[in-house]
Amino acid sequence: MSVIVQKFGGTSVADATKIRRAAERAVAAKRLGHQVVMVVSARGKKTDELVSLAAEITDKPHPREMDMLLSTGEQESVSLMAMAVHALGEQAVSLTGGQVGVLTDSSHTNARIESIATERMKRHLDSGAIVIVCGFQGTDDDLNITTLGRGGSDTTATALATVLQAEVCEIYTDVEGVFSTDPRLVPEARKLNQISYDEMLELASVGAGVMHSRSIEFAKKFRVPLRVRPAYSDEEGTLITPASDEADSVVNGVALIRNEARVTIGGIPDRPGVLSVIFSQMAERKIPIDLVVQDVSSGGVAEISFTVPQDDLAETLTAAQAAIDELGAGEIQSGTNVSKVSAVGVGMRTHTGVAAEMFSILAEANINIGMVTTSDIKISVLVDRNSADDAVLAVHRGFGLEKDQHPTPRIGFVKKISEVGDDQQKQAQLEQDVVARLTNMEDIVVSDVSLDQAQSRVTISNLPNSPGVASQLFSAVADGAVMVDMIVQNVGAKNRTNISFTVPREDLDQCLLLVRAVLEEWPDADLSFEREIAKLSVRGIGLRSHTDVGRKMFQALFQAGINVTMLNTSEILMSVVVSSAEGEKAHNCLHRAFDLNS
Ligand code: ADP
Ligand code: ASP
Ligand code: MG
DSSP: OEEEEEEEEEGGSSSSSHHHHHHHHHHHHHHHHHHEEEEOOOSSSSSHHHHHHHHHOSSSSSHHHHHHHHHHHHHHHHHHHHHHHHHTTOOEEEEEEHHEEEESOTTTTTTEEEEEOOOOHHHHHHTTEEEEEEEEEEEEOOEEEOOOOOTHHHHHHHHHHHHHHSSSEEESSSSSBBBBSOTTTTTTOOOOOOEEHHHHHHHHTTTTTOOOOHHHHHHHHHHHOEEEEESOOOOOOOOOOOOTTTTTTSOOOEEEEEEEEEEEEEEOOOOHHHHHHHHHHHHHHTTTEEEEEEEEEEEEEEEEEEEGGGGGGGHHHHHHHHHHHHTOOOOEEEEEEEEEEEEEEEGGGGGEOOHHHHHHHHHTTTTOOEEEEEEEEEOOOEEEEHHHHHHHHHHHTTTTTSTTOOOOOOOOOEEEOOOTTTTTHHHHHHHHHHHHTOSSSTTEEEEEEEEEEEEEEEEEEEEOTTTTTHHHHHHHHHTTTOOOOOOOEEEEEEEEEEEEEEEEGGGGGHHHHHHHHHHHHHHOOOEEEEEEEEEEEEEEEEESSSSSHHHHEEEHHHHHOOOOOOEEEEEEEEEEEEEGGGGHHHHHHHHHTTOOOO
């Protein structure tokens, strides 16, 4: 008999009427002949209330006790839900994570699932009961209660769907489905009928709060068919699938992390191993850093900047201090008045000019861009917090993502250059091979490391820090049909902007001509380039949030004595640039670090 998992979020079980409605939905599925597992979140704002209550008592609650406290919210909802099902004349049993056998590691408040027992759930399902499971929680091997991180009930649901080989995992929530951006922020946002795992994973990781990003990791790794649906109507919602049929549009979603913080560690020695120390210190505290920029060093001194969610800032500063102590020199600066805006779309793999388009859209809206990082399906920019809403709206409109529009970029730098290749299929197969060998459900999946020796690096430093600079530069390059790959931008010392990017080596000379023409306007800017570089790309699932991937990667490169000059991180791809002479060596050492066959 087919199993269906239905997850209900907090607002969808906020009061008795909504609980009854959710119960009716499960009962209807049961009466259609399915075995039904419900995963339920804490009611309404319950988890927030519990967090505030703890804060009234202490500002440093022990994480173990936080888990003990927070897990009660879900226990309240599952019992009420079971009563609601009973009242409808069906059998039901409510179970905590521990009673099901959701085994996690011991990282309280942010635990990862190791395995899930199915016997007890199956026994109840086979006896005809609806099984109602507390989302967001498990127990470690010493029976301590753990929680999976805020929003973690989505992850419980996809994990249960995986082990029960469910036909579908339905996520019932308070909106119609997944939108092109947060519909509460941008009312003209469009509901998507489909979105790919990769896009949803990247969007969830950069602020699309509709799904917990780790739940998409599960769905992608174990090929769980996932549907996000409204709890208040019978609309079909959004299907999250291996590949979406909206691939023709270059951007499918825009996301915002409003409360981001920026950290710069300056005055550190310019030698291999600096990134390794920083990533290791962050990984120890499970802080996923983003927009990582290593600035061109001057006088043997380097500067590294990155962003973190503002809530992680205090912990990040402790980690940064520990990194400085280890490195023997350095100073930390941080700022909080910033937000991160990201555009995501698998179409970026097959189109050029998307970055130029995005920078031009922001320039037209007179919004200054502080930092930039790109990956193969994502562009993220850091902006002042007071222009964050305008930036989201501008990017959303600029790519034509509003309701009733066919998504087409408005400015016109975007050009299609290729069809989606066999690469994606090959990649999917490699991933499935790695997944089949996992011992723990949430273990790291790194499926491939590739080496590209056909690119060059261009760096322009000392540009003015004002709206429109990146736009002018990349528009010129896009006009010349030069395909830009990795881009990083930072505003460094003296409030001047530095931009680095890579281009195909055969286009380097053409690109330099185009750039020099634009630079006439900014005589202080310095142009430099490296004709022969090696770019290494590590592919996998959940790379940024599994902070251990960065740690392993930079440790391995450091141990091989290899210096990294540029890097980009995302959930599905991490790329670094090293000198061409060290390309092969770096390739081999990363293969070894991630246990891949060459
Ligand atoms: P639940 O309690 O059901 O888990 P969440 O609050 O976690 O619900 O997620 C739903 C919310 O996510 C919506 O109310 C919406 O404001 C927000 N959201 C952010 N980005 C998006 C998006 N791209 N599409 C849909 N909803 C989004
Ligand atoms: N109740 C938890 C939270 O509010 C888990 C969830 O709702 O997914 O974060
Ligand atoms: Mg949620």
